[in-house]
Amino acid sequence: MLLLVFSCLALLAGCQRQQEKPVKIDLSAVEKPQSALPVPNQAELRIAISAVISPKETFVLYKDLLNHISEKLGMRIRLVQRETYAEVNNLVRDKQLDLAFVCSGAYIDGHDQFGMELLVAPVAYGQPLYHSYIIVPTTSPATKLEDLHGKRFAFTDPMSNTGKLAPTYMLAQLHETPESFFSNFIFTNSHDRSIEMVANNLVDGASVDSLIWEYLNGKNPALTSRTRIIKKSEPYGIPPVVVPKGLAPELKEKLRRVFLQLDQEETGRMILARLKIDRFVILEDSRYDSIRKMQRLVAGK
């Protein structure tokens, strides 16, 4: 009987910890210190994607496309993301990148300042255009931009068209500046983050990329359903895919062909569908002049 009791106890005690055996590690045995910075690899194709949405979302969203490009070109792809459009533009300017997905506003700046070249542009919802949406939380009483007077507002990036230029232009038309109109405003650096902040009532309103809002509306309706669009801007030229000035023409051509042929392949179509892009097309620089006009107006003011 006693034997029985003690064997039961032993069994119970054994149940206490059922874990894999620990591995012995000597933490004092260390390697020589080395640079934490990555060493540039010349064999790579460096592609930057501006922070239209958060870097992670971007990564996820563009991963397949990047892999496809890598596969088509037979080159390793290195994704480069930066928090601001300006940083990406600088990298393009400094030829630290071979390809970049940039915002329309950033393109205008790059193109105009250091000859950033437009490679292809996507066609979404049938047009190579997009809008700026002024959104408020669903619970907000605001129905027009003017209702957001004295409220907290979220911009995306200072260089962003839809996230900064367009609302500033709308305020200018109201003879207002963000500083005068809003009680407070912030830069979220990405559109999805701005949507999240509105949905969570962290800000009373935000200006976001229509493509991003629609993308998220399809992907995460729970989020977008908590936002309401109170103003839709005029259409603008869609954010393009650019290359630095002086990129090897063969590579430039190869790259353009890859993008343009995406909609002609099964894999390409699947990638495009995920990105909510119909196809890539070659677009004239003039298509971004409306934006240039707004820039001038805002700056001239």
Place this chain on the structure above:
Amino acid sequence: MSLARFRQFFWQLKLAWKFSLAFVLIVVVMLLGLYAGVASLISESIYSEYRDRGLAISQNLATNLIDPILLDSTPRIQLLLKNAGETTPEIAYSFLSGPNGRIVSHTFSGGFPTGLKIINQPGTTEAYRLQTIETERGRILDIAIPILQSDAWTIHVGFSGSAIEEKLARIRQTIFWISLLVALLAIGLGTWLSRLITRPLDALAAGAEKIRQGNLDYRVPSAGSDEVGAVTGAFNQMVATLQDDIARRTRVENALRTSEELYRSLVDNIEMGITLIDREFNVVMANATQGKLLEKAPELLVGKRCYQQFEKRENPCPHCPGIAAMQEGKTVEAVTSGIRADGSHLTVRIKAFPVVDEHQRITGFIELVEDITGRLQVEKDLANEKERLLVTLRSIGDGVITTDVAGNIQLVNQAAEQLTGWSQAEALGKPLPEVLRIVTAQTRLPCENPVKKVMDSRQIVGFDNQTLLISKSGREFYIDDSGAPIMDKEGQVIGVVLVFRDVTDQLRKEKELLKIAKLESVGVLAGGIAHDFNNILMAILGNLSLAQLDPTLKKSTHNHLEKAAKASVRAKGLTQQLLTFAKGGAPIKETTSLTEVVMDSANFVLSGHSVTCHFDIPEDLWMVEIDKGQISQVVQNLVLNASQAMPDGGVMEISCHNHAALPEESTHRIGRFVVLAIRDHGTGIPTQVADKIFDPFFTTKPGGSGLGLSITNSIIAKHGGKITFETTPGSGSVFSVYLPAAEIEPETETLVTKTAEPRPRAKTILVMDDEEMIREVAKAMLEHLGHEILLARDGEEALSLYREKMTAGLAPDLVIMDLTIPGAMGGQEAVGKLLRLNPGAKVVVASGYSNDPILAEYTKHGFIAAISKPFQLHELERIVSNLLA
């Protein structure tokens, strides 16, 4: 301890201990289980929480790192890792590995440990991977999380377990102490509870023990109204019932025991063997007597076959009454005999009766064995005794008649038959007077019925011996009779016994005795006359013998004197016979030959008779020690009888011979006898009187005294001899007298006249006699013998004279004293006094009473010799010369 031993140990414990132990065991096991379970659960929970927390922090960190990674912002990465380590103390380290396993950033200040580089590499599909590592800083959970779902980037967070281990240790300790406390409380509570439960049970057990020890009055105190209380109540009730039951049973047992003891006492003490035997003849029970009968311990018989034990048989005894009893279903008796171990015979009566069980089936039998050996012997002895008594009664010399109370005859014995002439058969039932016809002798009138006399007086009644019984045939007997009542045990008279005796002879003998008394008177007279006669004869014979000495006498004168002397001697014999006849007397023995005594006595009797005598006496006949006078009388009597048996005359033969021993009595001290046989050729002695001839007063001769042979027998007996006779009726008888032979040879008797012995020198002799003529003749005779004589008349004078002479130095050499001095001191008295004067004095006793016992035993009285008067000169001379030699 093995399970079996524990179980054994456990069952030996008291109930309280069992409860306590069981409770403790259960509590301990439960607590241990609880402890292990809780500790495990808490451990698991804490570990899980710890892991989840680590994982959450790590995942948060990983999420936060995505952007800096994607943005290639190493300083931001560095900052994030640093901040994570600072805000979460559990984070021991963190590092980010990039493409190709390059460590992009880490928190190790002294360099990145090489060991960490290769561990915990999550697969491409894994969201995270955990690996516990053992380091000098303690146990650490390495949480590896791939970033951007690629193997290119992985954040590792080292989550320290030491805090959690400490926490767990504290929790375990707390649980342990709580468990211990609870266990102790539980043990205490368990013990208290078990005591609470078992206390009434203990009380119940103690009560049961007290009751077991006999205290039936004890009641267990009530233990409430629960189940134990109910049990206690029921127990007390049970005890009460039990008590009643036991009391009743005790009474029954006592009765049973008494009965059993009685039965056992009866069975064991009864003088009867009792055996219980079953149908298979096995002994079931045997009592002590049965054992004694078989000389075995009774318990050894039990279980064994009866026939083997009782009779050493291999099969049931053919005479077994038990078999018959079982077959017949009733008591059966048998008598059988056997032999005991000591060889003595044994007779037993066996009574067997069947034993029946409650179903009326015969299960065996009981044998009652009675040893009737003794009883049979007693019965036999009793029958013998009865027979003997009857025979005795019948044979008894006295007549015995018994009657019932009515006086009807019940028994007549042989003597009574002879006396009455009625046989018992004739007399039975007849009234007594018809058979016992008794009359008074003088009046011849019928006596009073003795039965009536006895019944009236109810005591022993004597009858006048002048009662005359007239027999059936008319004979008459004088009877002496008595009657006595026969009483039973209660003292009731159930009959009368009459005892009577023919006293005709007795009366006749009484008459004879009367005659003897007369004769005795004559004897005394004769004795006196004889004494005087002897004195006179003494004087005559003395003087004659002195006169014969005168040489001047003429021849013819001498012859006359000689004849006168002989006549005087015969006269002396007559007086002697007269004396012997008168008084008997002890023989004065002297050693002599029988020849002269026999021839003289026979011739004396037969002188002038028609019967002649033929002597046959050998010369070498042994000497005998006899009183000549008495033996002479014997010879005279026998010769006289013989001559009277031959009335027509004839020759009788008298012979003597030596005999080595008496025919029947060879034990005589000497064993040598001289036999004198006197044979006649007469009529012989009739057979019927042969036994009585030596009886006094028995005579067949008309006018006979019946004393002759009686005196003869008496004399011979006094000489240590014996007389026998043989007789042939019609042809004669022979009487043989056996006399002891003398031990020494006889002195050669020599007459003074014939032998010229030299006379002894003159001595002084004192003669004491009251008769002057005796004194004178004695003086003359002794002086003739040359002695000087002193004379005294009586003892006083003799003593005075002796003293006077002794004083003068002339003490007499010899004193001759007369035994009897009328009116004065006689010889018997004087000799004592004289011997006191002079113990060396020689005194001779002389007496005319030759049958005086003193003469026979003179030495006892101080005399040195005896001489019976009258004595002659030569007798005196012989004694004197012998004494003075």
